[in-house]
């Protein structure tokens with residue numbers, strides 16, 4: 001039989017076919033582009049006031065990687081912030097160490113799904129990495145860790161395990177019977193991060209389950225005496241206590257040891273949100289701030305902040321992996337048995353099933369720089385924050401709202417500035433391109449925060465930021 005005439009007509013190759021043939025040279029071009037971006041982080045404006053381009057329709061045929069990169073470089077990249085750059089001090093935004101970035105590139109390159117151990121060693125690398133992290137933060141071996149996408153997800157997972165524990169105490173399984181079986185729940189906390197309320201909403205416990213406990217005078221740390229009084233009032237009803245190790249405004253720390261000791265008298269699950277405060281454990285001069293962290297039942301630590309790995313990465317630790325698997329188990333014949341496995345597959349431990357090998361950037365940066373390297377990053381950030389705090393305290397236009405306890409400078413204008421005036425200063429800082437700071441309200445006072453968590457930041461950067469602040473305050 002003759003070949004059909006159609007087969008003889010040469011077909012034009014699709015962009016995907018062309019890119020497949022050109023993959024090595026294209027990847028070299030992407031690498032060169034990424035290296036140019038990295039080289040320019042210092043000079044790129046720290047943040048941008050967004051000017052949105054008009055939307056483009058979905059491409060029908062596509063233009064291939066090389067041209068797509070050109071379009072991205074022209075249309076989008078100039079509007080991106082210098083998030084990994086040295087003077088982006090908004091929120092608590094870390095950068096990415098060279099090794100962490102390399103790990104991130106390779107995560108996509110190898111594209112493993114560490115959900116189960118049926119096909120690769122990837123889950124074992126993840127287990128090794130969480131064990132390293134547990135050691136880094138000085139947690140005892142009873143704590144088992146799992147990677148999640150951020151501190152919000154870590155808080156959510158920790159509180160989901162807490163919810164199951166409350167069920168256990170009341171003789172019901174929330175995982176099986178739902179939150180209706182549980183009845184009302186009380187969550188006690190001094191200065192909980194907004195993500196705690198979000199987690200309670202998602203978990204069906206409700207935002208209003210939070211009872212705010214009084215703080216120490218002039219502080220964001222909980223008054224442990226008042227916490228004991230609230231627990232006493234519960235009259236033996238098990239509760240959840242969310243302790244805070246590093247608040248976002250003034251980096252204040254609850255007395256974790258004293259709170260943990262209350263468990264001798266009252267039944268509660270102790271969840272600690274140590275999103276970035278856990279890194280205090282790396283500095284000999286600050287480790288006392290997180291003394292008692294290991295006594296928690298669940299612990300949240302963010303990694304895309306002070307570990308300086310790219311988004312999105314955090315770790316969730318708990319002592320009760322049995323309850324964790326009860327909540328998150330994803331039993332399906334094709335995924336393999338769960339049983340009483342002491343090392344359950346990750347698919348049974350977090351809200352996600354399939355996901356990226358999120359541990360790889362963390363593994364790379366810990367392998368490359370070790371405990372010492374990362375302790376150095378923490379110490380440097382604390383030194384820089386202290387330096388900026390001292391400079392701001394010396395400027396007549398500004399005043400500090402709290403001592404610099406770790407890596408955040410919380411300050412405001414002297415006098416009683418309106419929220420609009422503070423917003424104006426924040427905008428002027430952004431427009432200068434010299435730095436990016438975020439605003440907050442502390443005890444009713446509108447304020448600015450400068451958070452140091454990037455390995456790239458230097459003393460020269462602090463000097464530039466201080467100069468910018470001085471200049472903006474002196475404008476009429």
Ligand SMILES: *Cc1c(COP(=O)(O)O)cnc(C)c1O
Nearest residue numbers: 150151152153193195273275302
């Ligand atoms: C940043 C932060 C969170 C939320 O972290 P995401 O990574 O944005 O989800 C929660 N708690 C504290 C104390 C934080 O600093």
